[in-house]
Amino acid sequence: MLTANAYAAPSSTGDLIPTTIERRDVGPHDVLIEIKYAGICHSDIHTVRGDWGPQQYPLAPGHEIAGVVTEIGSDVTRHKIGDRVGVGCMVNSCRDCENCRKGEEQYCLNGMTGTYGAVDRDGTITRGGYSSHVVVTEDFVVRIPDGLELDVAAPLLCAGITTYSPLRHWGAGPGKKVAVVGLGGLGHMAVKLASAMGADVTVLSQSLKKQEDGLRLGADDYYATSDPATFETLAGAFDLIINTVSAPIDISSYLQLLTLDGALVNVGAPAEPLPVNVFSLILGRRSFAGSAIGGIRETQEMLDFCAEHQLGAEVEVIPAEKINDAYERVLASDVRYRFVIDASTLG
Ligand SMILES: [Zn+2]
Numbered sequence: 001m002l003t004a005n006a007y008a009a010p011s012s013t014g015d016l017i018p019t020t021i022e023r024r025d026v027g028p029h030d031v032l033i034e035i036k037y038a039g040i041c042h043s044d045i046h047t048v049r050g051d052w053g054p055q056q057y058p059l060a061p062g063h064e065i066a067g068v069v070t071e072i073g074s075d076v077t078r079h080k081i082g083d084r085v086g087v088g089c090m091v092n093s094c095r096d097c098e099n100c101r102k103g104e105e106q107y108c109l110n111g112m113t114g115t116y117g118a119v120d121r122d123g124t125i126t127r128g129g130y131s132s133h134v135v136v137t138e139d140f141v142v143r144i145p146d147g148l149e150l151d152v153a154a155p156l157l158c159a160g161i162t163t164y165s166p167l168r169h170w171g172a173g174p175g176k177k178v179a180v181v182g183l184g185g186l187g188h189m190a191v192k193l194a195s196a197m198g199a200d201v202t203v204l205s206q207s208l209k210k211q212e213d214g215l216r217l218g219a220d221d222y223y224a225t226s227d228p229a230t231f232e233t234l235a236g237a238f239d240l241i242i243n244t245v246s247a248p249i250d251i252s253s254y255l256q257l258l259t260l261d262g263a264l265v266n267v268g269a270p271a272e273p274l275p276v277n278v279f280s281l282i283l284g285r286r287s288f289a290g291s292a293i294g295g296i297r298e299t300q301e302m303l304d305f306c307a308e309h310q311l312g313a314e315v316e317v318i319p320a321e322k323i324n325d326a327y328e329r330v331l332a333s334d335v336r337y338r339f340v341i342d343a344s345t346l347g
């Protein structure tokens, strides 16, 4: 067993505090990663606070992990000591079901193993990236290309792949008009990626407060959804809408912004059901869909794409002692656009 420094929540109501956690011995197919940076995802906060169901505490969150391999198991072939690597939202899956065999491990029919707060294949509870070290089976570790700095690469492991996968699946590219709803952690990556793919990109945000940022990140247009005229101006305008907002929005009025055969894809996950007026789907053969992260192969493809296009997340690097402040700021939408923990400050 290896003891790692970490920050963990002792309960659903307490602040995260410095602590130590145990990591399993490096098995034949495992790699030991010295974590350099870990992003703070909105999901971390929901999970820690029990919004998505009861948890086992202490809970060390973090599923946007970037670091360096410091030890490998005897049978490891994909990684070597010194490699710059990343780990995202899952650390294992059954590898045998139809979806795993397709390389869509995030949709494992037997349940993928989440990076934290999940029951691992050996029965232990997984602990995430707010930690100095992690041991992960080699197949769920991806390579971070040399052209990407580790701090701006960390958020790509959740926010990046969560937006990259639907953009690819629904064919974002030259000649396609893509709208991104919400300019937060996920939204800012959706804008950068869709723009790099060659699509015409519009941000739909509550206000015009972040308009300058949106255009700088690659958007061609920017509209305020608080202005009812926006929905008239943009009626039937988009081939694809990526909704990154995790609060309930009026889906039917956004569906009206789709062209024939257009799709509105939710990557934000509000806890409440969203009502849909079926006429907004029927008239225009439109689709309302969802998408969750991406498989390991596609996550590697996304990182290679980001290196090729020289794009990473916009980050604010913080020491571990600022994690609780950062949580409050994320909840207040006061972050441009991702907090990343410098793991060397974990103690
Ligand atoms: Zn996440």
Ligand SMILES: [Zn+2]
Pocket: 093, 094, 095, 096, 097, 098, 099, 100, 101, 107, 108, 109, 110, 111
């Ligand atoms: Zn499976």
